[in-house]
Amino acid sequence: MTTFEAIRLVAARELKVKLRDKAFLYSTAFFLVIVIASIVLPAFIDGGPSKVAVVGDTAIAQLTDAQLEVRAVPDAATAEQLVRDGDVEAAILPGPEVVALEEPPSEVVQALSTAPPVRLLEPAGIDPFLKFIVPSALAMLFFITSFTYGLQIAQSVVEEKQTRIVEILVSSVPVRALLAGKVAAITLLAFGQIALLALVAFVGMTVTDVDTSVINAVGPAIAWFLPFFVLGFIMLATLWAGVGALAARQEDLTSTSSPVQMAVLIPFFAVLFLQDNEAAQKVMSFIPFSSPIAMPIRLFNGDAAAWEPIVALLILAVTAVVLLAIGTRIYQGSLMRTSVRTSFAAAWRAAS
Structure with missing residues (x-):
């Protein structure tokens, strides 16, 4: 051998x-x-994009750019009912006014907020x-x-x-x-x-x-x-x-x-x-x-x-x-x- x-x-x-x-x-x-x-x-815990009901065309572009799922509804009563039923996390009424069930929806508020442009001198890649x-x-x-x-x-x-x-x-x-x-x-x-x-x-x-x-x-x-x-x-x-x-x-x-x-x-x-x-x-x-x-x-x-x-x-x-x-x-x-x-x-x- x-x-x-x-x-x-x-x-x-x-x-x-x-x-x-x-x-x-x-x-x-x-x-x-x-x-x-x-x-x-x-990915499972995240559950996908948050759902938002919108009356009219209020801030639809901003919400879409923020990767939120927008659902158009005819009136405020319908929007509020969707929030109560848990079908959406929040609703946007004319004004604009944000409607939520128990806690302020941070993603929606952030999407509607106007932030100043930020320029990073040394951006983190990861x-x-x-x-x-x-x-x-x-x-x-x-x-x-x-x-x-x-x-x-x-x-x-x-x-x-x-x-x-x-x-x-x-x-x-x-x-x-x-x-x-x-x-x-x-x-x-x-x-x-x-x-x-x-x-x-x-x-x-x-x-x-x-x-x-x-x-x-x-x-x-x-x-x-x-x-x-x-x-x-x-x-x-x-x-x-x-x-x-x-x-x-x-x-x-x-x-x-x-x-x-x-x-x-x-x-x-x-x-x-x-x-x-x-x-x-x-x-x-x-x-x-x-x-x-x-x-x-x-x-x-x-x-x-x-x-x-x-x-x-x-x-x-x-x-x-x-x-x-x-x-x-x-x-x-x-x-x-x-x-x-x-x-x-x-x-x-x-x-x-």
């Missing part, structure tokens, strides 16, 4: 196990429901709410996926050591092939889940009445997020496998995996808490551990030059290769030590 065939065999085994795992299937369904709900619910929620969603997605799947890799390695299955596996396939197959399978699953969520989100925004400017901003951010996600996940996945191999029991995993946990947690919170600090965001978009989160956010906000994501991606790729080598060496040096927890130094020396 060649190394490639061994990697493919291990990856196929891992994929079969995970695809039958109810927790994985439920989590995918849960994330899909969240994505669909975040797109559909705002709604402030979206400028907060989209970066937060991208950061949360990378954090949850890399942490959850990474921890699953470490737990899987420890379980194989505890049950001594690893001894059988190593006798059949090389250690490097075992590690590569495991990381490849989990990376493929994680990327597949993220790609599915991104596709559903993009299609949902396209078929609903989402502003095209939002789609134009989100599209490139998602497109760049995927390669950053893959390289960032691979960079961390081998380290997760390495720290998993250091542990002899599941109870040891908390302490052996602490450095990798910090490598995921600290960049996540740093990017979120420093969203308004452009200088900090720019620096973090080139640091490998934070660039999978920071760079897509800067691209969404329009703060990154065309060359910046390419350079950041190259830095991330080089770092991923280096950490792959480190994680592989730790994994090789500690995998067969099933009786006691292995230190980093001991694993490093044992692999030499």
Whole structure:
């Protein structure tokens, strides 16, 4: 059996196990429901344009320009009855006079008000709410996926050591092939889940009445997020496998995996808490551990030059290769030590 065939065999085994795992299937369904709900619910709650009854031709042009649904009626009594029946939110009588049931209709009053022209020197291209929620969603997605799947890799390695299955596996396939197959399978699953969520989100925004400017901003951010996600996940996945191999029991995993946990947690919170600090965001978009989160956010906000994501991606790729080598060496040096927890130094020396 060649190394490639061994990697493919291990990856196929891992994929079969995970695809039958109810927790994985439920989590995918849960994330899909969240994505669909975040797109559909705002349009559903909004309920379309407000309906206004109008007597005569009073301010019809202003109401139409404000995207309100205008319903012409012959007299004031009919208009008031429509308001009482709940068929319209408000009525406009000659005068003009606005009639509503319980509360002043702000949309109608605003449409009839005369406001001075406003000229913005630096207009914001994206709604402030979206400028907060989209970066937060991208950061949360990378954090949850890399942490959850990474921890699953470490737990899987420890379980194989505890049950001594690893001894059988190593006798059949090389250690490097075992590690590569495991990381490849989990990376493929994680990327597949993220790609599915991104596709559903993009299609949902396209078929609903989402502003095209939002789609134009989100599209490139998602497109760049995927390669950053893959390289960032691979960079961390081998380290997760390495720290998993250091542990002899599941109870040891908390302490052996602490450095990798910090490598995921600290960049996540740093990017979120420093969203308004452009200088900090720019620096973090080139640091490998934070660039999978920071760079897509800067691209969404329009703060990154065309060359910046390419350079950041190259830095991330080089770092991923280096950490792959480190994680592989730790994994090789500690995998067969099933009786006691292995230190980093001991694993490093044992692999030499």
